[in-house]
Amino acid sequence: MNTLELIQKNLDTFSKSERKVAEVIIASPQIAIHSSIATLAKMAEVSEPTVNRFCRRLETKGFPDFKLHLAQSLANGTPYVNRNVNEDDGPEAYTAKIFESTMACLDVAKNALDTSLINRAVDALTQANKISFFGLGASSSVAHDALNKFFRFNIPVACFDDVVMQKMSCINSTEGDVIVLISHTGRTKALVEVAQLARKSDAFVIALTAYNSPLALQSNLVLSMSVPEDTDIYMPMASRIAQLVLIDVLATGFTLRRGAKFRDNLKRVKDGIKDSRFDI
């Protein structure tokens, strides 16, 4: 496991002084691995043995061993941890934090995803007579984006961000239709009702939502991501990005399933809008 993530996760198991050390390391891991125990101790304003004890707590042999582990995990994967934006952060700080925590969330989302479920979702989508994407609030732009993607595949596809339209559309659904419902929390009442209507009409309901949420329980297939929303200042940020990437994954799975001929078709669509663009 990634050392940096490990530190982040165990942050509350550390003592006061050890947490100081953890924070200094998380803030600038690259500096940490190039420092001696003395300089790091000074940076964290603790004593040298405290740094050493901190290292041991992370199941390493000591400080030099810890540095090796940290160095490896910095090279290995995400040096990106979910850091919250502070009130006094400048543009550099909050830009970096948001990008990095988004990347960290994508990493978590990737690991939490069940690819066999993705495969089943792609199965359902490729066999669908019609695909509908529904979302409300912040999730409606995800639905729009999905529309934009699947629309190019030249199959019947719809997208509504209005509850009434969504319900009407569900009532008119039949077996063979796939309805994709998008909601971060999975607790929006209106969307749960939409799911119920869709099920009544024998449509296949795929939910991009939280595991075990009311919406998830009403769906045929759930793609859950369990992304923490720490960074957010009262609005969904990283979760929505993860959903979008998941849409990309589904769209890619779709095109791969359809084969090479189909992809040529996509290219023609793209070439078709050439005239509306400036040449280089």
Place this chain on the structure above:
Amino acid sequence: MNTLELIQKNLDTFSKSERKVAEVIIASPQIAIHSSIATLAKMAEVSEPTVNRFCRRLETKGFPDFKLHLAQSLANGTPYVNRNVNEDDGPEAYTAKIFESTMACLDVAKNALDTSLINRAVDALTQANKISFFGLGASSSVAHDALNKFFRFNIPVACFDDVVMQKMSCINSTEGDVIVLISHTGRTKALVEVAQLARKSDAFVIALTAYNSPLALQSNLVLSMSVPEDTDIYMPMASRIAQLVLIDVLATGFTLRRGAKFRDNLKRVKDGIKDSRFDI
């Protein structure tokens, strides 16, 4: 560059004793990084300073620094690189590839961004009488998303994905209005015309687009990301994600600039929709 490869390549530039060290390290690098200079010297049957000199020859600060470099290059594989999806990739493969290359793109985007420009953009947005977000095609969902974010700030904000509406809106703009144009390529003729109209009406034009593109040249402020679109099967994927994260950054900058009182307001908006959700 990979340290182990570097050693291999420079094998003939070393002296006799240094080569002994090199060979021991190449033979068992995992042991090497966990050994002290003394044990490694003994293994190579040379003196300790020889090992040290060997490390310096590889442009490291000394033995501990060398170990860090070696540890990093031993950390398996290049993690988040832009790997293209192949026709014969299974669900695990393409899911991982899409997530990872999205993360790689975000990393590139983050490094390419100019935070002073972000700061200026936040300046403009906070002082705006009215903010409009315009995008066409795939970028329209980014514009929608931006609307959803800035709408919560309780300021006049608009979003159109229709060229005619966009143009009309621009003609009605006045000084103090900010228009944010979103386009990956920056070559969509219609959107460039929109930019020109907006400038004529003395609106401040911010473009989220490619550097030096026709759209960029027509704008007051350009936030460019230069994200490669390798992974894409003829549709924007990662670039759009990067734009969305950039919107998050701008929205965060906005809330930070507005201060604590303003953030309490945001919380009230969120609490206000509580009734429409299921409790846990």
Place this chain on the structure above:
DNA sequence: TTTTTTCTGTAATAAAATGACATCTAATGG
């Protein structure tokens, strides 16, 4: 062969990390 340069090892020094112990802090029970 002599001279010069380059390499390599020894020993001294400096730096770093760890261990032992004392002190402080905070929590628990009287």
Place this chain on the structure above:
DNA sequence: CCATTAGATGTCATTTTATTACAGAAAAAA
């Protein structure tokens, strides 16, 4: 509210580790 105790933290001593300076050996050049 104080005494006791477990845990946390720092100081200092010790040990380990790395680096430097220098001298002798090997190789190359004259």
